[in-house]
Amino acid sequence: MYATVMHGPGDVRYEQVNDPEILKPTDAIIQLSATCICGSDLWPYRGANAFDQPMHMGHEYCGVVIEVGADVKTIRPGQFVVGSFVLSDNTCPHCQFGYPSSCEQREFMTGAQAPYARVPLADGTLVATQDMPTEEQIPHMLAVSDVLGTGYYAAEAAGVREGSTAVVVGDGAVGLMAVLSAKLRGADRIIAMSRHETRQKLALEYGATDIVSARGEEGIAEVLELTKGVGADAVLECVGMQQSMDQAMGVCRPGGAVGFVGVPHGVTFDGQGLFFQQKRLFGGPAPVRRYLPDLMERVLSAEIQPGKVFDLTLPIAQVAEGYKAMDERRAIKTMLRV
Amino acid sequence: MYATVMHGPGDVRYEQVNDPEILKPTDAIIQLSATCICGSDLWPYRGANAFDQPMHMGHEYCGVVIEVGADVKTIRPGQFVVGSFVLSDNTCPHCQFGYPSSCEQREFMTGAQAPYARVPLADGTLVATQDMPTEEQIPHMLAVSDVLGTGYYAAEAAGVREGSTAVVVGDGAVGLMAVLSAKLRGADRIIAMSRHETRQKLALEYGATDIVSARGEEGIAEVLELTKGVGADAVLECVGMQQSMDQAMGVCRPGGAVGFVGVPHGVTFDGQGLFFQQKRLFGGPAPVRRYLPDLMERVLSAEIQPGKVFDLTLPIAQVAEGYKAMDERRAIKTMLRV
Numbered sequence: 001m002y003a004t005v006m007h008g009p010g011d012v013r014y015e016q017v018n019d020p021e022i023l024k025p026t027d028a029i030i031q032l033s034a035t036c037i038c039g040s041d042l043w044p045y046r047g048a049n050a051f052d053q054p055m056h057m058g059h060e061y062c063g064v065v066i067e068v069g070a071d072v073k074t075i076r077p078g079q080f081v082v083g084s085f086v087l088s089d090n091t092c093p094h095c096q097f098g099y100p101s102s103c104e105q106r107e108f109m110t111g112a113q114a115p116y117a118r119v120p121l122a123d124g125t126l127v128a129t130q131d132m133p134t135e136e137q138i139p140h141m142l143a144v145s146d147v148l149g150t151g152y153y154a155a156e157a158a159g160v161r162e163g164s165t166a167v168v169v170g171d172g173a174v175g176l177m178a179v180l181s182a183k184l185r186g187a188d189r190i191i192a193m194s195r196h197e198t199r200q201k202l203a204l205e206y207g208a209t210d211i212v213s214a215r216g217e218e219g220i221a222e223v224l225e226l227t228k229g230v231g232a233d234a235v236l237e238c239v240g241m242q243q244s245m246d247q248a249m250g251v252c253r254p255g256g257a258v259g260f261v262g263v264p265h266g267v268t269f270d271g272q273g274l275f276f277q278q279k280r281l282f283g284g285p286a287p288v289r290r291y292l293p294d295l296m297e298r299v300l301s302a303e304i305q306p307g308k309v310f311d312l313t314l315p316i317a318q319v320a321e322g323y324k325a326m327d328e329r330r331a332i333k334t335m336l337r338v
Numbered sequence: 339m340y341a342t343v344m345h346g347p348g349d350v351r352y353e354q355v356n357d358p359e360i361l362k363p364t365d366a367i368i369q370l371s372a373t374c375i376c377g378s379d380l381w382p383y384r385g386a387n388a389f390d391q392p393m394h395m396g397h398e399y400c401g402v403v404i405e406v407g408a409d410v411k412t413i414r415p416g417q418f419v420v421g422s423f424v425l426s427d428n429t430c431p432h433c434q435f436g437y438p439s440s441c442e443q444r445e446f447m448t449g450a451q452a453p454y455a456r457v458p459l460a461d462g463t464l465v466a467t468q469d470m471p472t473e474e475q476i477p478h479m480l481a482v483s484d485v486l487g488t489g490y491y492a493a494e495a496a497g498v499r500e501g502s503t504a505v506v507v508g509d510g511a512v513g514l515m516a517v518l519s520a521k522l523r524g525a526d527r528i529i530a531m532s533r534h535e536t537r538q539k540l541a542l543e544y545g546a547t548d549i550v551s552a553r554g555e556e557g558i559a560e561v562l563e564l565t566k567g568v569g570a571d572a573v574l575e576c577v578g579m580q581q582s583m584d585q586a587m588g589v590c591r592p593g594g595a596v597g598f599v600g601v602p603h604g605v606t607f608d609g610q611g612l613f614f615q616q617k618r619l620f621g622g623p624a625p626v627r628r629y630l631p632d633l634m635e636r637v638l639s640a641e642i643q644p645g646k647v648f649d650l651t652l653p654i655a656q657v658a659e660g661y662k663a664m665d666e667r668r669a670i671k672t673m674l675r676v
Binding site: 093094097098099101102228229230240245253254255257260263264265266267268269270271272274275276277278279280281282283284285287 | 431432435436437439440566567568578583591592593595598601602603604605606607608609610612613614615616617618619620621622623625
């Protein structure tokens with residue numbers, strides 16, 4: 001088959017690769033209904049990660065099971081499934097504690113920007129629907145796999161609850177999903193920090209009550225003014241850079257929490273600074289597997305439309321253009337038709 | 339009066355100073371029933387902090403009110419009071435949110451290693467008892483002011499609850515109070531990391547179920563073995579150095595929490611490391627004022643005896659020896675009779 005391979009910074013190709021096959025008895029092979037490009041795919045695209053060898057890209061997926069390994073018990077061919085971008089057995093103590101994204105057998109999904117993909121730990125990782133979703137539901141189901149689940153984790157990690165005041169730092173796709181998630185968890189006030197008009201519009205549609213377009217010290221001052229000098233109960237950091245983290249810490253109230261879900265690049269914390277600021281900090285790869293049943297149900301019942309973050313859809317053969325559009329911020333998030 | 343002044347590293351003197359007086363209408367003057375030396379007093383004693391000028395030492399206190407400023411409403415002369423080492427108004431949004439230690443008017447208590455002391459923000463900071471405590475209760479009441487409250491905060495910040503597995507890193511006075519606090523909050527298992535026999539004994543008396551005397555990687559491995567490879571739900575970091583923080587992070591399970599209450603000295607966190615470890619982090623100066631009514635009541639009802647951490651009692655004129663004994667680890671914590 002053809003699939004997406006990154007050969008180096010800025011160099012994404014749709015090229016011939018081996019077909020995926022069952023390598024372990026716990027694997028499944030799925031035919032993708034759709035796939036997409038993640039903000040985190042831009043890190044290597046922009047040269048932030050070292051390259052050892054060409055990388056098979058893609059970790060967000062939903063589709064139909066076409067084959068399962070001999071030990072797969074709960075998933076069977078013909079089912080429509082959504083899986084987390086983190087592969088997990090869903091049985092180890094960390095999974096049972098609610099953190100499948102720190103599973104003892106944790107692996108990260110790869111190779112999903114393709115028509116077919118191998119999903120290891122299929123029983124633990126995949127959740128099947130009763131019925132086949134409609135074409136219209138596919139983008140929303142796809143979003144659950146990572147971008148919505150990650151935004152939801154930002155809200156959970158930041159402790160958003162009924163009546164909270166929340167701030168979302170970052171207006172990429174995850175940030176927009178974080179706005180939606182803060183709303184789902186009952187935040188009264190959701191301040192989205194965004195400089196881009198189309199993203200501001202979507203943030204408002206997803207439940208933002210205020211937009212702050214300033215950044216850095218000025219942005220912090222504006223949020224403090226909006227919160228009577230107090231700061232937010234919950235801050236959802238969805239970028240992963242020092243500036244965005246400083247901004248997140250700066251708008252959080254003492255005793256409040258910063259949930260951070262953007263993979264930190266070059267971010268450090270000074271222990272004494274953290275101590276005297278007295279703000280909670282919790283992040284990591286989102287435990288999406290735990291959220292899947294609930295979030296998939298909310299999509300199927302049309303309560304939420306997370307797939308609206310896909311503002312560009314391309315045939316997968318044009319995946320290189322999809323990366324370029326996101327890199328240049330012409331697109332929030334690119335969906336790839338397979 | 340005479341009081342305790344630190345002139346430089348290792349140089350503590352009991353010398354003549356001005357009597358404390360009401361400087362603001364919200365102040366009170368108390369006559370101390372007893373006072374003590376804090377582990378954090380050893381940071382400047384050991385040269386870890388810069389010295390601008392001689393420092394009036396002491397921030398742990400209980401005693402009898404002898405004078406109040408014109409605006410003090412709830413506290414009156416003749417009352418026995420305990421106060422937090424952090425002065426707070428108890429009315430600002432941060433206080434109301436439960437974090438008086440981040441009060442908008444926050445100040446840190448000083449000058450309490452003396453027979454008399456000025457307590458700013460008296461209404462917000464001090465809690466009075468109905469009756470005068472007995473001589474026997476004084477050390478326990480004194481401990482509530484900081485060392486117990488700080489240990490209690492470590493347990494709260496680490497999320498200790500009914501049935502938790504907790505690890506306490508640090509066997510100083512705060513670490514021992516953290517053991518007691520984990521017990522008070524219902525931990526099933528409390529692993530105390532301690533190398534000193536007398537401290538191990540007290541830890542066991544306060545509720546520790548296991549002692550691990552190894553440190554660093556070896557200590558982490560022992561705790562993991564005790565927890566079937568999983569790690570602890572809650573880790574109470576009561577030291578404030580990089581090694582102890584690494585140890586704390588290392589014994590915590592993913593999704594668990596590290597509560598850190600030792601003022602960090604030279605401690606840094608790598609953002610990406612924190613992300614992939616997926617552990618909660620929360621620390622700061624303890625919100626002791628919030629705990630005072632509850633912890634004082636537990637002392638008065640003889641439920642707890644936190645004052646057992648004072649294993650050396652000296653007349654305050656011998657305060658220099660008190661510092662020396664703690665610095666050389668001959669004493670866990672020194673109480674000073676005034």
